[in-house]
Every structure is written in C-alpha cells, then in structure tokens.
Amino acid sequence: MAQALLITIKKLLMTLQINSLEDYQKAYQSSVENPSEFWDNIAENFLWRKKWTQTLAYDWSVPETKWFLEGKLNITENCLDRHLASKGDQTAIIWEPNDPNDAAQHITYRQLHSKVCAFANVLKNNKVVKGDRVCIYMPMVAELSVAVLACARIGAIHSVVFAGFSSRALAARINDAECKVLLTADGGFRGDKVTPLKDIADEALKTCPSIKKSIVFQRTKQTIAWTSDRDLWWHEELTKVDDSCPAEVMDSEDILFILYTSGSTGKPKGMVHTCGGYMLYAAYSFLNVFQYKPNDIYWCTADIGWITGHSYIVYGPLATGATTVMFEGVPSYPDYGRFWEVCEKHKVTQFYTAPTAIRALAKHPLSFVTDHDLSSLRILGTVGEPINEEAWHWYDDNIGKNKCPIVDTWWQTETGGMMISSLAGVTQDKPTFATLPLPGIQPVLLDADGAEITDIKAEGILAIKQPWPSLARTIYGDNERYKNVYFSAYPNYYFPGDGALRDALGNYRITGRVDDVVIVSGHNLGTAPIENAINEHDNIVESAVVGFPHDIKGNALYAYVITYDGVIQTDELITEIRNLVAKTIGAIAKPDKVQFVKGLPKTRSGKIMRRILRKIASGNAGDLGDTSTLLNPEIIDDLQKGFDKN
Ligand code: WTA
Numbered sequence: 151m152a153q154a155l156l157i158t159i160k161k162l163l164m165t166l167q168i169n170s171l172e173d174y175q176k177a178y179q180s181s182v183e184n185p186s187e188f189w190d191n192i193a194e195n196f197l198w199r200k201k202w203t204q205t206l207a208y209d210w211s212v213p214e215t216k217w218f219l220e221g222k223l224n225i226t227e228n229c230l231d232r233h234l235a236s237k238g239d240q241t242a243i244i245w246e247p248n249d250p251n252d253a254a255q256h257i258t259y260r261q262l263h264s265k266v267c268a269f270a271n272v273l274k275n276n277k278v279v280k281g282d283r284v285c286i287y288m289p290m291v292a293e294l295s296v297a298v299l300a301c302a303r304i305g306a307i308h309s310v311v312f313a314g315f316s317s318r319a320l321a322a323r324i325n326d327a328e329c330k331v332l333l334t335a336d337g338g339f340r341g342d343k344v345t346p347l348k349d350i351a352d353e354a355l356k357t358c359p360s361i362k363k364s365i366v367f368q369r370t371k372q373t374i375a376w377t378s379d380r381d382l383w384w385h386e387e388l389t390k391v392d393d394s395c396p397a398e399v400m401d402s403e404d405i406l407f408i409l410y411t412s413g414s415t416g417k418p419k420g421m422v423h424t425c426g427g428y429m430l431y432a433a434y435s436f437l438n439v440f441q442y443k444p445n446d447i448y449w450c451t452a453d454i455g456w457i458t459g460h461s462y463i464v465y466g467p468l469a470t471g472a473t474t475v476m477f478e479g480v481p482s483y484p485d486y487g488r489f490w491e492v493c494e495k496h497k498v499t500q501f502y503t504a505p506t507a508i509r510a511l512a513k514h515p516l517s518f519v520t521d522h523d524l525s526s527l528r529i530l531g532t533v534g535e536p537i538n539e540e541a542w543h544w545y546d547d548n549i550g551k552n553k554c555p556i557v558d559t560w561w562q563t564e565t566g567g568m569m570i571s572s573l574a575g576v577t578q579d580k581p582t583f584a585t586l587p588l589p590g591i592q593p594v595l596l597d598a599d600g601a602e603i604t605d606i607k608a609e610g611i612l613a614i615k616q617p618w619p620s621l622a623r624t625i626y627g628d629n630e631r632y633k634n635v636y637f638s639a640y641p642n643y644y645f646p647g648d649g650a651l652r653d654a655l656g657n658y659r660i661t662g663r664v665d666d667v668v669i670v671s672g673h674n675l676g677t678a679p680i681e682n683a684i685n686e687h688d689n690i691v692e693s694a695v696v697g698f699p700h701d702i703k704g705n706a707l708y709a710y711v712i713t714y715d716g717v718i719q720t721d722e723l724i725t726e727i728r729n730l731v732a733k734t735i736g737a738i739a740k741p742d743k744v745q746f747v748k749g750l751p752k753t754r755s756g757k758i759m760r761r762i763l764r765k766i767a768s769g770n771a772g773d774l775g776d777t778s779t780l781l782n783p784e785i786i787d788d789l790q791k792g793f794d795k796n
Pocket of ligand 1: 411456457458532533534535536537558559560561562563564584646647648660662663669672673674
C-alpha cells in the first residue's frame with residue numbers, strides 16, 4: 151500500500167508537469183485534438199474509489215456539463231491520506247499569524263489529516279450529513295482550512311463567506327443555500343483591527359431559520375453573546391471526538407462547495423463546484439503554472455473567502471502534496487514590509503498576490519523591500535484584475551529582481567481554476583498579458599454579433615469554446631440564471647463577461663469587464679446590489695453606481711444619487727449613504743465618491759446609459775460617443791458640473 155502511494159506521488163510530478171515549451175505545445179495540441187484521452191491521462195494520477203465510465207458529457211443548450219461520470223472519490227483522500235506514507239511529516243500548511251511576534255504554526259500532513267478527521271467528527275456529532283450545507287464565516291486561521299476539508303471529508307457542502315461581509319450579506323448567503331450549521335469565530339485579527347465576527351454572525355442568524363448550530367472558534371477572546379441552545383465552542387466539541395473518520399465516497403459530480411460571487415443583478419450567485427473535475431483541474435493548473443517542485447514553499451496571499459484561496463491555498467497545493475502558506479494578516483501591518491518579511495522568514499519560493507496589493511506597496515519607500523532577503527523567491531504571480539505596466543515592472547524589478555518569471559493568471563470563481571496564464575519559466579511572460587491558455591482551455595474572441603474573430607491580432611469579447619473539468623456546473627438553485635448569464639448571449643460558448651485583445655503571437659490581454667461588475671481591489675462587485683442598498687435610504691429616489699480608474703484599487707466606485715425634493719444634500723447624507731452600503735454589503739463596497747444629481751441619462755426604453763456615467767466619473771466627458779438615443783440629453787451638463795465640483 152505504502153509503496154503504491156509513493157509511486158503515485160512521484161508519478162504525479164513526473165507525468166503532470168510540463169517542463170518545456172515544446173511539451174506545452176504538445177500537451178495543448180493533444181488537449182484540443184483528443185480531450186477525453188488528454189483528461190483521462192491526467193485523472194489516472196489521482197486516487198479514485200471507482201474509476202469513471204465516461205470522461206465528459208455536456209450540452210450547453212441546457213446547460214449541463216459532467217466530467218468523469220460515475221467516478222467515485224473523496225477529495226480529502228487525495229489532499230491528505232495519500233500523502234501520509236511518503237510525506238506525513240512534511241509541512242502541509244505554514245500558518246503565519248497577524249502579529250509577527252506570535253509563533254507561526256507548521257502543520258504536517260499527518261497533523262492536518264488528524265485535525266480534519268477530528269473536526270469532521272464534530273460535524274457528524276452535530277448531525278451534519280452528506281449533502282448538508284455548512285456556512286463558514288471565519289478569519290484566516292488554520293482552522294478555516296481544517297473546516298473546509300472536514301466538510302469535504304463527510305460530503306457536506308461548504309459555503310465560505312468572506313469575513314469582511316456584513317451581517318446582511320452573510321444572512322442572504324446562508325438563506326440562499328439553506329445552511330444547517332455555521333462555523334465562525336469570536337473575532338478576527340486583521341492588522342490593528344479586530345472584527346467582531348460572532349456579533350456580526352449573531353445579527354445575521356436572527357433571520358436564518360435553517361441554522362441549527364453555530365460552532366465558534368476562539369481566536370481573539372473578546373466578550374461575546376451566547377445563545378445556549380445554538381452556540382458551541384469549537385474546542386469543547388473537539389474533546390468529544392477522536393480523529394478517525396473514514397472519507398465519504400462521493401460521486402465525481404456531487405457538489406463539493408458553493409461559493410458566492412457578484413452578478414449584474416442584486417442577488418449573489420452561488421457558484422456550484424463538483425468533486426472530481428474541480429480537484430483535477432485545481433491540482434493540474436497549480437503544478438503547471440507555479441512549476442511547483444518538492445521542498446518549495448508556496449504562498450498565495452488571498453483569503454480563503456475567495457475562489458483563489460479555495461483553489462490555490464487549499465485544494466490545488468494539498469492535492470499535489472505541496473507546502474502552502476496561510477497568512478492571517480494584511481500587507482501593511484505592522485509595516486509595509488510585512489509580505490517581504492514573511493517571504494524571508496519562511497523562505498518562500500512562489501509568491502502569488504493581487505495587483506492592488508502591489509500598487510499599494512509600491513507607493514511606500516523601497517527600504518520596506520530592501521530590508522529583507524528575497525533570494526528564495528523563484529516565481530511570482532498575480533490574479534484578480536488586469537495588472538498595469540508600472541506595477542508589473544515594480545514587481546519584476548524590486549521583488550523578482552528581474553530573475554523571477556511572473557505568471558499573470560486570468561480566471562474566475564466560475565472557472566474554478568486558472569485559464570489563461572504563462573507557465574512559469576516554461577512559456578514566456580509578457581507585461582500586462584495573461585498570455586496563453588492552459589492545455590484544455592480554448593479561448594476565442596467574438597465580435598459584437600457573436601461571430602468568432604479569425605484574425606490572430608484582434609480585440610473582442612472573450613469566450614471559451616469547450617468545457618473544462620472545473621467549470622462551475624450551475625448557480626445553486628437557479629440553473630435558468632446560470633444559462634442566462636453565461637450561455638445565452640453567445641450560444642455554444644461560455645461567456646465570462648470580460649473583454650480581451652490578442653497579439654500576433656496569440657497572447658491574451660484582459661481589458662476588463664464588459665458587464666456591470668466592477669473589480670475593486672481585486673474584489674468582484676456588482677453595481678446593482680450597491681444601488682439597491684443606496685436606494686433603501688429614506689431620502690433617496692434612485693442611484694447609479696459605476697467604476698472609475700483608481701491608482702491603487704484599480705477601480706473605485708462612483709455613485710450618482712437622486713434625492714427626494716426638499717432633501718438637503720449634505721456631507722452627512724453622503725456619510726450615511728456610504729455607511730448604509732457598508733452595512734448592507736460590507737466596507738469593500740463603499741463608494742469612494744457620491745454625487746447628487748437631478749436625473750440619470752436614460753434611453754427611451756428607460757435604461758440607464760452607464761457608458762456615459764463611466765466616462766464622466768473617469769473625467770473623460772469630452773468623449774461621450776453617441777448620445778442620440780438619450781431621452782434627456784440636457785442632464786449631461788448637470789452631471790458634468792457636479793463632477794467638476796466633486
Ligand atoms: C478579473 C478571481 C485581468 C476578470 C480569480 C474576471 C482578471 C474576474 C485577472 C473574476 C487577470 C481575474 N487579469 N483580469 N489576471 N484575474 N480577473 O471571480 O474580470 O473574483 O472575470 O475570480 O476578475 O473575479 P473572481
């Protein structure tokens with residue numbers, strides 16, 4: 151048994167990793183010409199309880215996609231059990247606390263296995279069974295990873311909600327998925343702030359009848375309220391269980407998790423990811439993009455509340471037996487050198503972060519970087535938004551010292567894994583370009599009529615032609631919306647909502663969203679829910695929110711607001727509006743600028759012309775384009791005057 155497992159691990163690195171440009175071209179070619187054989191060969195490298203009978207079945211007109219049909223597995227056996235024989239004593243997770251004076255934790259694969267099994271038993275004791283939804287609202291403590299894996303161990307569906315979301319946003323997500331149990335903490339440390347997570351969760355649970363138990367991890371030791379027939383201490387529950395827990399056998403297409411992302415309408419979309427395909431693609435893309443080698447120390451700075459944390463802190467690295475760093479804090483605490491201090495301390499080899507963090511750090515004296523020895527770094531990565539040329543070069547010059555390839559990875563919550571990216575040191579990177587698709591991924595550019603643009607050098611709407619294993623299968627409880635958002639505008643393609651251009655060598659550069667989603671500091675925010683929040687204010691008739699370019703955040707939000715007659719438009723009202731958004735959604739969604747207006751530019755059919763609002767908010771009113779379909783062209787003058795004053 152041990153020998154068989156050892157061979158599997160070795161084979162994983164040897165057979166799955168692409169090591170040269172030629173190998174990449176070959177792999178890409180075969181993935182297009184013979185996708186079933188291509189993915190079968192990859193799937194063979196994982197631990198299945200029962201082999202699949204068919205690789206792929208899909209019909210994008212339904213839409214429905216299935217991978218590795220009738221295959222049975224448990225992702226935690228792939229992430230934990232199968233590493234025990236060969237690397238049980240290797241560190242799986244290095245947890246770095248918010249306060250650099252506190253000790254880091256080094257959790258081996260054996261220890262992680264034991265913690266996950268024990269907590270899985272806690273869930274079972276609390277009547278959680280396969281298929282139940284468990285909401286996780288926790289700070290970046292190691293137990294967050296344990297919680298995620300413990301759900302997967304017993305086949306419960308985890309729905310992680312980012313700990314920066316408000317009680318209302320949390321409640322909406324819990325209710326949408328009808329979660330049975332909430333996993334939370336008393337509070338969370340982030341820089342010099344303490345977030346009262348339990349208080350926020352308590353407020354949310356007032357409107358969440360499906361929650362039967364709330365299991366609370368003690369992190370900050372702050373005073374909290376307690377509901378005795380619902381709340382349980384994490385550490386007390388652990389005393390009631392042992393650490394032996396057989397893995398639930400899951401169908402390849404059983405749901406592994408739900409993760410909410412913003413959409414163009416008010417309601418968040420619960421993207422559904424399934425066990426087999428997601429595991430495979432997270433692992434395969436991780437190994438190849440980051441060129442992970444034994445003994446590397448890989449660090450992704452994302453939060454597990456986002457897809458990047460799911461795929462590239464937890465599942466991808468653990469499924470390939472890597473050592474993954476989890477960071478509780480923020481880049482600016484106790485000073486702007488914290489990232490680099492952590493890189494030096496743990497001898498990080500791969501470092502993966504967001505352009506917004508790079509831009510924020512680049513504003514501070516270089517001594518915060520040069521004070522630290524970054525010689526362990528081999529590969530750098532970015533994710534979440536387009537990276538501008540200046541930030542790319544700052545990263546390359548000062549962090550990578552011009553010797554680390556930079557992978558600019560384009561992907562989405564919906565895609566489950568990285569779609570377009572260079573493979574570090576294997577394919578060529580290019581500033582501001584995500585570059586080439588991974589094997590198995592077939593991007594195309596479409597024109598406004600949905601026709602494929604055949605010229606290589608072109609600009610258009612990005613779409614994906616064939617399914618890949620980690621595509622989200624549906625929106626939880628709403629396949630119709632899934633169809634409308636992703637498969638209706640351009641039939642027979644997956645439509646991600648981004649625009650792109652392609653250079654003569656086939657490299658892709660993502661130009662930004664083509665819908666009403668704005669990426670602020672790497673966070674996906676739909677403008678509709680923000681408008682709904684603003685409109686709830688008693689003094690507000692209507693509002694429109696758009697993005698405008700911002701030095702550090704990439705984009706910031708600009709709210710145009712119409713008040714009722716007679717309302718005095720004060721700075722206090724602006725503060726109230728901003729606070730209302732924070733309360734309804736979370737502080738990340740607060741508009742940077744609020745402008746009171748008399749009206750909004752509308753077409754004859756009553757649709758707000760956001761293009762005009764975006765132009766004005768970015769200071770480009772000189773170039774408003776065609777305004778002939780406007781019902782109220784006179785409003786533009788008023789908007790512009792207000793902008794000038796703002
Ligand atoms: C944007 C994050 C340019 C894009 C993994 C996408 C990017 C949205 C990049 C998904 C990149 C992500 N270059 N834009 N390298 N990566 N995006 O769901 O607009 O939080 O559609 O997933 O972020 O954001 P999400």
